[in-house]
Amino acid sequence: MGDYSQLVANILISAAGIFIFAVALLLAYRVGGMLNFAYGALLTCGAYSALVLKNYCAFPVFAAAAVGVIVTVGLGCTMENYVFRVLRRKGASSLVLLLASLGLYISLVSIIAMVFGEGSKTLRSEMVSEGIAVLGTRITLPQMLAMATSVILVICLPLFLRYTRIGRAALALASDFDLARIAGIHTERVRLYITAIAAGLAGVAGVFAGFDRNIIPTMGMSALMAGIVTVVIGGGRSIAGVALAAMALGVLQNLGAWAMSAQWENTVTFGVLLAFLLVRPEGVMGKRLTKATV
Amino acid sequence: MEYLVHILILIGIYIILSVSLDLIAGYTGLLSIAHAAFYGVGAYVAALMALKFHSPFLVNIVCAVVLSGLLGALVGIPSLRIRDDYFVIATFAFQVITFSVLNNWVSFTGGPMGLPGIPQPTVFGLKISSHLGFLILVGILCALTMSVTQRIVRSPFGRVLKAIREDEVFAQAAGKNVAAYKVFVFVIGAGMAAVAGVMYAHYINFIDPTSFTVMESIFILSIVIIGGAGSLWGPVVGAVVLVILPEALRFIGLPSSVAANLRQIIYGGLLVAFMMWRPRGFLGEYAFQGKEAQE
Numbered sequence: 148m149g150d151y152s153q154l155v156a157n158i159l160i161s162a163a164g165i166f167i168f169a170v171a172l173l174l175a176y177r178v179g180g181m182l183n184f185a186y187g188a189l190l191t192c193g194a195y196s197a198l199v200l201k202n203y204c205a206f207p208v209f210a211a212a213a214v215g216v217i218v219t220v221g222l223g224c225t226m227e228n229y230v231f232r233v234l235r236r237k238g239a240s241s242l243v244l245l246l247a248s249l250g251l252y253i254s255l256v257s258i259i260a261m262v263f264g265e266g267s268k269t270l271r272s273e274m275v276s277e278g279i280a281v282l283g284t285r286i287t288l289p290q291m292l293a294m295a296t297s298v299i300l301v302i303c304l305p306l307f308l309r310y311t312r313i314g315r316a317a318l319a320l321a322s323d324f325d326l327a328r329i330a331g332i333h334t335e336r337v338r339l340y341i342t343a344i345a346a347g348l349a350g351v352a353g354v355f356a357g358f359d360r361n362i363i364p365t366m367g368m369s370a371l372m373a374g375i376v377t378v379v380i381g382g383g384r385s386i387a388g389v390a391l392a393a394m395a396l397g398v399l400q401n402l403g404a405w406a407m408s409a410q411w412e413n414t415v416t417f418g419v420l421l422a423f424l425l426v427r428p429e430g431v432m433g434k435r436l437t438k439a440t441v
Numbered sequence: 442m443e444y445l446v447h448i449l450i451l452i453g454i455y456i457i458l459s460v461s462l463d464l465i466a467g468y469t470g471l472l473s474i475a476h477a478a479f480y481g482v483g484a485y486v487a488a489l490m491a492l493k494f495h496s497p498f499l500v501n502i503v504c505a506v507v508l509s510g511l512l513g514a515l516v517g518i519p520s521l522r523i524r525d526d527y528f529v530i531a532t533f534a535f536q537v538i539t540f541s542v543l544n545n546w547v548s549f550t551g552g553p554m555g556l557p558g559i560p561q562p563t564v565f566g567l568k569i570s571s572h573l574g575f576l577i578l579v580g581i582l583c584a585l586t587m588s589v590t591q592r593i594v595r596s597p598f599g600r601v602l603k604a605i606r607e608d609e610v611f612a613q614a615a616g617k618n619v620a621a622y623k624v625f626v627f628v629i630g631a632g633m634a635a636v637a638g639v640m641y642a643h644y645i646n647f648i649d650p651t652s653f654t655v656m657e658s659i660f661i662l663s664i665v666i667i668g669g670a671g672s673l674w675g676p677v678v679g680a681v682v683l684v685i686l687p688e689a690l691r692f693i694g695l696p697s698s699v700a701a702n703l704r705q706i707i708y709g710g711l712l713v714a715f716m717m718w719r720p721r722g723f724l725g726e727y728a729f730q731g732k733e734a735q736e
């Protein structure tokens with residue numbers, strides 16, 4: 148019995164971590180019009196910033212995490228303002244934006260690797276890693292916070308999008324860009340706000356990953372892999388879709404580790420992704436995309 | 442002098458890789474980050490055959506090309522159903538899966554430990570044991586690759602590829618079997634990449650999966666983009682620049698770990714810079730225009 152409840156807990160914890168980052172990617176995709184690999188770098192930045200603040204500036208852990216997220220938001224908005232906005236103004240295609248984001252990912256992660264080295268670090272401390280016993284399972288405080296954050300996100304973000312001015316503007320932008328411009332929506336400002344939120348989420352995801360797993364320069368790539376799969380399978384349109392997909396991925400990853408060696412996790416994950424792309428490219432909750440509309 | 446030969450061999454291998462990716466991404470407009478998978482499959486097939494069957498070098502190359510071509514066809518097929526962004530993700534998936542298989546199927550591929558002791562190739566009875574001999578072999582294959590590519594892009598087949606890149610719906614409406622062309626170009630590109638893989642395996646005499654990761658795919662793509670997509674000599678320029686860069690850094694006396702990261706920083710930065718100010722690279726013809734993202 149205890150074994151199963153730990154499994155369920157692990158699934159929820161995995162799903163939570165994946166979900167937070169995937170939402171960031173979804174926001175960037177729908178509002179930014181691009182698949183943004185740079186968010187992997189943002190996640191990594193969040194983790195390392197918190198690390199630096201905790202270890203070298205003697206910040207208490209939660210303050211380090213919070214400021215780390217703020218740093219990440221700053222970085223995300225800088226990238227949006229100086230790279231992506233400029234590119235969009237030049238009429239860049241989504242492929243060009245993707246390539247630029249790839250370039251940003253590579254440079255930023257390499258800067259981090261150069262400064263911090265390839266070795267793994269962690270935000271964990273003895274107190275935190277022991278975990279608290281809950282219903283026959285062990286869950287650490289950051290893990291609980293991650294799950295709480297996900298729940299809050301899945302409830303509040305759709306509400307935010309539907310009932311606030313900025314949220315509605317973002318939805319309009321994502322739905323029909325030109326019409327949104329015509330209606331007088333200040334698209335660049337809306338994009339910046341949403342980028343701030345998304346970057347913040349990426350930073351949060353990075354901090355949680357920093358507590359849960361090891362902090363290494365390549366952590367962003369693993370997050371990107373899980374995140375991209377989640378967004379695509381979830382349909383690339385709604386937060387609910389992403390949530391469902393994150394749960395599915397959480398199940399897959401944890402059952403997979405049970406049933407077979409953990410190394411095949413990526414193969415299974417991406418195999419599922421390929422299957423979706425071939426059979427149902429619009430994902431679980433998406434809309435069918437046509438190749439060309441006249 | 443030995444060092445110079447080494448650099449030239451690497452440049453040669455990357456020329457083959459980037460020219461083949463250019464066919465797929467630059468001429469046909471199918472952005473792919475799966476190229477390291479084809480490269481890796483070629484290397485592993487040749488290495489495994491040489492180590493387990495001791496078969497002749499030319500047989501190994503042929504098998505590597507064929508198997509990699511098959512993988513290429515597999516990768517090409519999704520391109521018929523999914524567009525741009527999602528197709529890149531599909532190629533990403535193929536790349537990750539291929540790497541996983543190479544890394545985890547330990548009994549067959551040696552997993553992370555790799556395959557050591559790959560013998561030197563013997564071509565037409567001549568054993569290639571010196572680096573200079575190897576350079577000549579690579580040079581010949583390079584020239585071959587480029588001339589084949591040139592013939593392809595200047596032929597009616599090549600024109601259809603460009604048509605697919607510029608306006609796929611129009612090409613289809615003009616009666617071209619777009620599906621077949623897409624799959625075919627992937628097969629050809631993958632086959633060429635396999636040749637580079639075979640060269641790599643026999644040159645370093647040791648291969649492991651870490652040479653064939655997503656990052657390697659992205660690196661090859663960067664060479665194509667920075668050098669110039671959709672041109673014959675663009676990838677060559679790109680290969681020369683991006684291979685010499687880290688080596689030049691090492692000459693300034695930087696420790697090699699710093700140099701490795703600095704190289705990544707530079708080529709990541711170059712990628713962003715080129716996308717912002719000259720998306721078609723040095724000599725390119727294609728700037729990945731595609732559908733305009735909404736401004």
